[in-house]
Amino acid sequence: MSAVKTRFPPSPTGHLHLGGARTALFNWLFAKHHGGAFLLRFEDTDRERSKQEYVDSIKEALEWLELFWDEGPYFQTQRLEIYADYAQKLFKEGKAYYCECSPEVLEEKRKKALAEGRKPKYDGTCREKGLGPGPGRVLRFKCPQTGTTVVEDLIRGAVAFENQELDDFVLVRPDGIPTYQFAVVIDDLTMGITHVIRGDDHLSNTPKQILLFEALGATPPKYAHVPMILGPDGSRLSKRHGALSILAYRDEGYLAQAMRNYLVRLGWSYGDQEIFTLEEMIEKFDLSRVSKSPARFDPDKLLALNAHYIRQEDTERLAEMVLPFLLRLGIKIDNPKDEKFLKAVESVKPRARTLKEMAEMMAFYFVPEVEYEEKAARKFLKPDILPVLEELLDALKNMPAFEEKALEDLFRGLAEKHQLKLKHVAQPVRVALTGRTVSPGLFEIMDILGKETVIKRLEKALQHIREAS
Structure with a gap:
């Protein structure tokens, strides 16, 4: 195998989400596994929707995930002369032609084809007219009308497409801007991309791109189409499933290593192993282990994985x-x-x-004063506990060693004296110190807060009870 080079080519028309991040990760891991290079390229020819803020956001998300690129970032809008040269080459060699059909005419053709039960593809009206460039004209690829184009997919196996079903698709728009189909082929060709790993929603584009490579006398890269990510309900993943942008997960407090680990397991497996270091991912990642079936996003599993990484950190x-x-x-x-x-x-x-x-x-x-949760205060800071807390406060003030074991002994002794269960003493104190009913271990937090703060907060709780009663 020649030196592997993969790419991640996002459109800067939005933030990086789970699907794009997984694609980037798979490309990055494949390149690193084979000792190759990973390239970042922005497909920014949609000038209306492409924004610098999205370029910055996507780069920031990749850097947070530690998916650092070896080449780039490249921008298609800075490569227009390269596309123009290749477009001219195809035209001069008779492999592309200019088309003068207006958008209105094309829409009529589309409607007519649908009404007649035909596929709404371009009918080749201008294919043999021999037109040259001119205002309002597009450059179309002269697609072979017979034969079969086979995509030797590294995940799905061979997928065949009949050439007669393909369109004479547009290469260059009237304003000189290349279409996605054309620009991506020229980019992959001139940048030496050896493997294209992308979502299976691109599979229908692949035969067109292979034909373009062949028309240019070049060998296409190898393709691998990864099944899409579905929501928990089996429909296409979207915001309504709780899926956020990658940076939004970061801002919610997810760890990069947890996110990487979760993403790699969305459609790839290595035996029963669930937890992977980045080094293990690089060592073990292989396209043969990518599933042919769609993966399902499970926010609870991601949360549990994040909790695991927090505990390990x-x-x-x-x-x-x-x-x-x-x-x-x-x-x-x-x-x-x-x-x-x-x-x-x-x-x-x-x-x-x-x-x-x-x-x-x-x-x-770390707050100067805790705010009590209303329900917690109503349930635990009641007049009947007042004598116990007053006695506890006196004992704490006179306590020589303010540490966990001594505190536990004090609480147990006090509970026994007042014929109470330990929790009936501990819970009111927990609310007094934290404002809530759930916290780390009570004696642990008392030790961390320190004697002075504990006494101060207990005095406030006693005042609260007296005023409430």
Whole structure:
């Protein structure tokens, strides 16, 4: 095999979503597995919809996923002279022709073909007119009218297309801008692309592109068409399934390694293995293991995978990663290596599923005063617990060693004295300290908060109970 070169050619008309990110990942992994190169190319000939913000967003998403490109980024709008040269070559060799049929005439032809039960393809009116370039004229490819074009797909096997079913498709529009079909072939040819891995919605384009390569006297790249991603309900994946752009997942607190791992398993497998490092993906990735069936997006599985990676992550690194999410909540941490902060991260690490969730879970450690959840306060901060909390507060003030084991002993002794279950003492204290009924272990959070903060928050809770009653 010659040196492998793959490409990812997004249109900068929107942000990078799951399907595009998976395509980029598969191309990147295939290139890296074979010691080849991965190229980034922007298909930006749709000038109305293409925007710089989407170029920047797509690059940012690929960089976040660590899918760094070896070549590019290239832009089709900067290559118009190259396309013009190849268009002239095809015209001069009689492999393409100019067509003067107006959009209105073409629409009438389309309607007539449909009414007669025929495929609505161009009928070749201008095929033998010998027209040259002129205002309003397009350049069409002179597609063979007999024979078969076979796509030797690396995932699906051989797929045959009858040439007579194909169209004399447009290569260059009246304004001189190449169509997708033409530009992509010239790009792949001149950039030395050896393998095209893309969604199976492109399969119908492939015979046209192969014929173009052959007309140019070139060998087409090898093609692999990956089945699409479906929503949980089996329909085509869309926003209504909860699918977000890649950067939106990042901003919701998903980890890049979790997203990569989830994407690679959407249609590819390696035995029963579910968790892969990036190095393992590169080592094991092969197109023979890509499924022929569509993959289904499962947001719950992605969330569970993200939780796994959070649990596995180094605490100091996790502490750095959660800082922006805390800042969104108005909490600024000056020293992310501070012992209290690292302990706080460690306490929520086994429970958080996203960095956003982690920030929300640990915010109570760093706010000046906690806000009580209404339902929690109504249920647990009641007058009947007042004597127990007052006694607890006195004991805490006089406690010499403020640490987890001593705190647990104190609570157990107090519960026994008042003939209560431990939870009937612990839950009101949890609400007093965190504002909610669910948190990391109570004695763990008391140790992290420290004696002074615990006493202050308990005093506030006592005041709340007295005022409420």
